[in-house]
Amino acid sequence: MNETRFKNVKQLPSTHLLGSGNPMCAGCGGLEALHEIYDILGENSVFVNAAGCMTLLAVYPFTPFRGSWLYTAMASAPAGAQGIRDALDIQLDKKRLAKDDDMQVVVLTGDGAAYGMGLSVTSGAIERNLDFLYICYDNEGYGNTGQQYSEATPHGARTSTSRVGIGFSGDKKPLFDIWAAHKPAYVATVIGAEPLDLARKVEKAKAIKVPRLIIALSPCPTGWDFDPKEAVEIGKLAVKTGIWPLKEYVDGQVVHTKVPSKRLPVERYLEKQGRFAHLFKPERNETLLAEIQAGVDAYWASVVG
Amino acid sequence: MYRIRFHGRGGQGMKTASRILGTAFFRQGYEVQDAPRYGAERRGAPIFAFVRAARTPIYERGIIRHPDLVIVADDTLVPVPAAGVLAGADAHTVILINTHETANTWRHRLNLEGPVLILSAAEEVADRATLPYVGAACAGAAAALIGEIPRADLEAALHDELGHLGQAVVDENLRVACEAYDYCAGQAGIVTASEALSAEQWAEPEWIDLPFEQSGVSAPTIHGGLTSELMPTGSWRTMRPEVDYERCNRCWWVCSTFCPDSAIDVDEEGYPHIDYNHCKGCLICVAQCPPHAIEALPEHGDKEGGES
Numbered sequence: 271m272n273e274t275r276f277k278n279v280k281q282l283p284s285t286h287l288l289g290s291g292n293p294m295c296a297g298c299g300g301l302e303a304l305h306e307i308y309d310i311l312g313e314n315s316v317f318v319n320a321a322g323c324m325t326l327l328a329v330y331p332f333t334p335f336r337g338s339w340l341y342t343a344m345a346s347a348p349a350g351a352q353g354i355r356d357a358l359d360i361q362l363d364k365k366r367l368a369k370d371d372d373m374q375v376v377v378l379t380g381d382g383a384a385y386g387m388g389l390s391v392t393s394g395a396i397e398r399n400l401d402f403l404y405i406c407y408d409n410e411g412y413g414n415t416g417q418q419y420s421e422a423t424p425h426g427a428r429t430s431t432s433r434v435g436i437g438f439s440g441d442k443k444p445l446f447d448i449w450a451a452h453k454p455a456y457v458a459t460v461i462g463a464e465p466l467d468l469a470r471k472v473e474k475a476k477a478i479k480v481p482r483l484i485i486a487l488s489p490c491p492t493g494w495d496f497d498p499k500e501a502v503e504i505g506k507l508a509v510k511t512g513i514w515p516l517k518e519y520v521d522g523q524v525v526h527t528k529v530p531s532k533r534l535p536v537e538r539y540l541e542k543q544g545r546f547a548h549l550f551k552p553e554r555n556e557t558l559l560a561e562i563q564a565g566v567d568a569y570w571a572s573v574v575g
Numbered sequence: 576m577y578r579i580r581f582h583g584r585g586g587q588g589m590k591t592a593s594r595i596l597g598t599a600f601f602r603q604g605y606e607v608q609d610a611p612r613y614g615a616e617r618r619g620a621p622i623f624a625f626v627r628a629a630r631t632p633i634y635e636r637g638i639i640r641h642p643d644l645v646i647v648a649d650d651t652l653v654p655v656p657a658a659g660v661l662a663g664a665d666a667h668t669v670i671l672i673n674t675h676e677t678a679n680t681w682r683h684r685l686n687l688e689g690p691v692l693i694l695s696a697a698e699e700v701a702d703r704a705t706l707p708y709v710g711a712a713c714a715g716a717a718a719a720l721i722g723e724i725p726r727a728d729l730e731a732a733l734h735d736e737l738g739h740l741g742q743a744v745v746d747e748n749l750r751v752a753c754e755a756y757d758y759c760a761g762q763a764g765i766v767t768a769s770e771a772l773s774a775e776q777w778a779e780p781e782w783i784d785l786p787f788e789q790s791g792v793s794a795p796t797i798h799g800g801l802t803s804e805l806m807p808t809g810s811w812r813t814m815r816p817e818v819d820y821e822r823c824n825r826c827w828w829v830c831s832t833f834c835p836d837s838a839i840d841v842d843e844e845g846y847p848h849i850d851y852n853h854c855k856g857c858l859i860c861v862a863q864c865p866p867h868a869i870e871a872l873p874e875h876g877d878k879e880g881g882e883s
Contacts, residue, residue, distance in 0.1 A: 279827040284845075286837040290853035291806035294835065295617035297857035302835040327803070334837075336800035433739070465832050491857075492618065499858035502833050 276469045283309040289334035293326045297498025299505060300324065300407030300488035302462035304378070307405060307486070310472040313337060315374040316354055320347035320388055322380035323414040324407065337373070345387040347377040348395035351402040374403055374476065381408040381422035384485070385443050396452040396481045403475055404483040409490035410442070417493035417545075424513075425565070426558050427545045429493075436558055437548065445485060450519040454481035458518040458527075461487045463505025467516050467527055474520070487514045495544025507539040512566045515573070526573060533570065536563045576629035576771040577721060578639045581713055582660045583648035584813065586618040588710020591736060592646075593624035595714035595752070598732035599724045600628035608633055619811035619856060621658035626717075629771055640780075642668055644766045646694075646717055648709045650674040651875040653685070655810055664689060669766045671716055671759075673709060690765060692720070694755060708751040715752030715759075722764030726756055804853070808836070812856030815874045818847055822868035830860035830869060 275281065288305040300323065308315065313336045319325055321344040328339045342350040355375045361367035379388055384406035392404060411417040411429050419429040421443040428437040450457045455478045460468040468486075475482040489505050491498040508514035509528060513536060516528040537559055540546040549555045579596065583589035590611035597609030605628040613622040625639045640663045650672050652658040664670060666688035672681055673694045682691045694716050711733065718724040733752055737745050785793075818830075825845035838854040839847045849860075861869045 282827060282832055284828045284831055284841040286831070286840075288837050289801035289803045290837045290850060291803040291808050292836070293617065293620075293806075293808070296619055296811060296836075296855035297859055298835045302833060302859075305835065305837050306832065330794070331797050332803045332806060333797070333800060334803040462833070462835075498618070499862040501835075501857070502859050502863050 274470045274473060276466055276473060279466050282465055282469055285309075287313060287336060289336075291332070292334040293329070294323065295490075295492050295498070297491040297501040298323075298488070299462055299490060299501050300380070300409060300486065302501065303407060303460065303468065303486035303488060304405070306462055306465050306468050307460075307472050307484075308335075310469050311374055311376065311403075311476055314371070315376050316340070318342060318347045318350040318354060318375065318377045320344050320377070320379035320383040321414075322383060322407075323409075324378055324380065325414070344379075344383045345391055347379050347383065347388060348391045348400065348402065348404070351375045351377050352395060352398070352400055355401055375401070377402055377404045379404075379406055380413065380420075381406060381410060381445075382412045382420045384408070385421040385445050389445075389448070392449070392483070393452060396449070396454045396483075399480050401479045402481060404481070406445070406483075406485045407488040408445075408485050409488040409493055411490075411493050413490050413493040417490075424562075426549060426562060427494075428548060429545070436555070437545070446517070446519070449483045450524065452481075453522065454483060454519075456482040456518065456520050458484045459487070459514065459516055460484055461505045461509060461514060461516065463489075463502045464509060464516060464528065471518060471527070474518075493545070495547075496542055500542060504539065504542050507534065507542065510534045511536045511539045512570050513539055515569065524573075533566070536566055576627060576631075576633065576635070577644070577723075577766070577768045578642045579626045579628075579644045579646070579717055579721075579766075580623055580639050580642040581625065581646045581648065581717075582621070582623045582652055582658055583709065583713070584618070584652065584811075585613065585620045585622050587648050588708070589622055589624040589648060589713070590710075592648075592710040592714040592717070593626050594736045595711070595729070595732050596717050596724075597626045597628070598735050599714075599718055599728045600626065602728045602731060603724055605630060606633050608635075612638055617811070619813055620808075621652050621655055621810065623659070629768075631771065633771070634774075635772065639663070641665065641769070643769055644669045644671065644717060644720060646713045647672045647674075648713050650676070650681075651813075657807075657810060661685070661687070667767070667769065669720060671720065673712065692759070692762060692765075694758065708748050711748035711752040712755040715755035717766075719756045719759035720762055720764075720766045722766070726753065729753070729756055807852050808855050809850075809852045812851075812854055812874050814856045814858055814871045815851070816849060816854065816856070816858055816861050816869045817872055818849065819868045819870060820846060822866050823847065823864075824866045824868070826865050829863050829865060833859050833863050835859070 288308045294301040316338045318340045408422050410422045411420050416430045418431040419438045423438045424442045426437050432438040456475050458471040489501045510530050512533040517526045581589040581592045593609040597607045601607045608627040611624040653660050668689045671692045678693045718729045828841045830847050831839040831841050838850040861871045
């Protein structure tokens with residue numbers, strides 16, 4: 271399991287499984303992560319999609335997937351995955367499905383479902399030791415309906431429901447820790463802007479049967495208010511500033527897979543996004559900038575030691 | 576009843592334009608409907624918004640099929656069939672196009688019976704999706720052409736709709752809206768209301784009746800994958816990435832890996848090829864290409880692609 275087939279970037283796929291022509295926004299960071307993930311997972315994947323932006327991927331009769339896709343209500347995707355897994359297992363048992371044709375059952379939800387409405391259902395699925403892969407594309411708000419705040423919204427971000435003052439006054443919920451506390455086989459954070467790290471983690475997750483959960487931070491030009499061409503740059507900055515730690519929980523241990531040797535100041539990441547513009551204009555909000563920086567510093571002090 | 580349709584791209588402010596015009600009408604005591612119409616489509620995709628206004632209660636619903644005024648914020652949409660800019664236009668319909676070309680050019684090109692006016696695009700920008708304040712300009716122009724809305728009500732409506740964005744945004748939009756209002760003031764009243772139709776006057780659209788069929792026949796189960804490729808999302812693009820193959824160093828397909836839309840394929844020799852039917856023009860490839868071998872050109876610029 272430690273041997274990766276992705277030793278360097280030249281080994282990343284150069285052809286892609288996910289179809290073009292879908293209605294995600296231009297520059298969608300979630301779509302970028304999904305297409306990278308799908309390339310590693312392969313065609314034998316069935317997606318269970320909770321309501322969210324990516325519901326729009328497969329609007330009858332169009333689909334960018336090569337196989338099946340199931341749409342569920344916002345809180346129910348892991349329950350849908352249970353049903354599909356059970357059906358596949360029955361087919362396997364009855365020899366109506368060859369072992370080689372078995373499928374990965376993949377839950378695909380946004381942060382609204384993963385961090386909020388669907389959390390208890392996910393908790394149940396982990397507890398039942400369901401053989402599934404959970405992919406959360408986290409754009410830190412209810413992006414499909416106009417970027418209302420979600421439980422993944424970071425402190426100080428403006429959203430359409432936190433338009434005044436410092437923006438969102440709460441904190442991003444530590445979903446990685448909450449999921450890891452269930453002691454599932456595998457939890458990881460990824461980002462489309464770091465495709466090698468992503469490929470290795472998906473490869474690892476793919477090889478495991480039982481619950482595996484991955485959160486992909488998904489820079490969102492529409493909801494975060496930046497030029498779509500900056501999506502990858504902003505993703506890289508999320509990692510370089512230490513705002514989005516790339517890590518995995520495996521065998522009971524949390525391992526950081528990419529530790530920024532010299533972390534850039536968080537404002538390099540924040541200043542590129544309209545949702546944080548009020549931290550810089552009309553005048554710099556030094557208190558809030560320092561607060562956000564201190565939060566990131568404290569995190570890394572606690573993990574690097 | 577006035578029926579006005581605004582056509583633009585997602586991000587150009589057509590919804591806002593319809594809100595401003597609707598509110599201005601409302602301040603004049605009109606009954607008003609305003610609504611944007613877009614599907615699951617995003618920045619750069621063709622969208623429209625519409626306004627109905629009448630002195631009597633409005634019983635019409637749904638999209639406007641026979642507009643009195645069509646405003647086109649982005650002239651590159653006129654030839655895009657999916658945008659439906661000219662749908663239902665007749666001799667009575669006034670067409671106003673935001674363009675650098677002349678009204679005569681458009682009259683000749685469109686060969687329409689009704690009046691074609693132009694709103695002289697204030698400044699050319701390479702990326703049409705970022706046309707500044709074009710929504711406000713369209714609302715201002717529409718208010719003037721209708722001739723029923725005093726400037727003060729346009730200004731008040733704009734305050735109502737954009738006030739939450741702060742004074743600086745309001746001021747700049749006001750400037751642009753009033754400029755367009757004054758520019759069109761000479762043609763005030765050129766747009767005339769058409770009759771409100773009663774239920775008796777309703778004519779069946781020219782659609783083809785299909786016999787009722789079982790859902791399995793009318794909406795069959797689809798087993799084929801990748802059907803999304805039938806959707807030409809390339810029409811969303813306002814800027815076009817072009818690969819300079821002399822400069823491309825056949826890296827580890829950075830462009831292809833990062834392209835969210837799987838719209839860049841790499842051939843056996845390692846050269847990328849952009850699928851313009853599906854490239855939405857996000858330009859991540861331009862930003863990320865290590866040897867800067869991909870250039871962004873205006874989609875609808877001259878053939879030389881000069882950005883001037």
